[in-house]
Amino acid sequence: MTDRLGPIAPEDWTAAQRAAAQAIIDGPRGAVYGPFVPLLRSPELMEYAQRMGEYLRYRSAIGVRLSELAILVTARQWNQQVEWAIHAPIAAQVGIPPSVIHAIAERQRPEDMLVDEAVVHDFCIELHERKSVSDRVYADALALFGEQGVVDLMGLNGYYTFLAMVMNTARTVAPPSQAAPLPD
Structure with missing residues (x-):
């Protein structure tokens, strides 16, 4: 393309x-x-x-590590190779385990997430797939991150969805990366 x-x-x-x-x-x-x-x-x-x-x-209220996790989930949801190429290596550098990154790439729920990672992952998946978040997942996010953190988490999903839409429409070419491209 x-x-x-x-x-x-x-x-x-x-x-x-x-x-x-x-x-x-x-x-x-x-x-x-x-x-x-x-x-x-x-x-x-x-x-x-x-x-x-x-x-x-x-500078989000949930911190860089969890922001990078939310970015990866969003990139996967939108099959966005540029965001994946940029952010998968960053996610690994800031402490997201390779097994978690690989599972997200394969559209699987990672098994070995920390509690805060599981909450962010589930929140993002529900928001993208259901276009809403269940009471349980919302309550978990609220308990861990407070209202500002929940709003920032919604913002991360929306912002990186916007970028994915831009780059998918523009057919922006992914840069060279340490990360393997997202599978089809």
């Missing part, structure tokens, strides 16, 4: 694109890549999206 909205040469950026790209370059990401390549066509949307993503990825 051909990348529908591939990179724009920096010399061809408009002033608004240049400003939006510079905000990403100056932030923790350090470069315009992945979903921000197609989003550059809408610089204002890209600016708001990157700010939300910066909070959710680096």
Whole structure:
């Protein structure tokens, strides 16, 4: 498949694109890549999206380890190879066991999760598959993470769903990765 909205040469950026790209370059990401390549066509949307993503990825109330787990579940739900290629290695680096990552890739419920990982996994799966969360799973998440954590967990699922939609539509090409691609 051909990348529908591939990179724009920096010399061809408009002033608004240049400003939006510079905000990403100056932030923790350090470069315009992945979903921000197609989003550059809408610089204002890209600016708001990157700010939300910066909070959710680096400072959410559930912490980086569990945020990465939620990102993997969302990437798997959307068959999103770019997000998987980027975040599976990060998830491993921040403590998500390889067996958990592999099970998610295979669309299986991991057997050896910690309690907080199981709560995040189940919350994400229910939200994606049922379009809602059961009272039991909600109560478990609330007890562990509080209201802000639950809202941030919903935000992670929504934000990475948005990015998956962008990249799946744009056919963004996955970067080289230590992670194996998601199976069909």
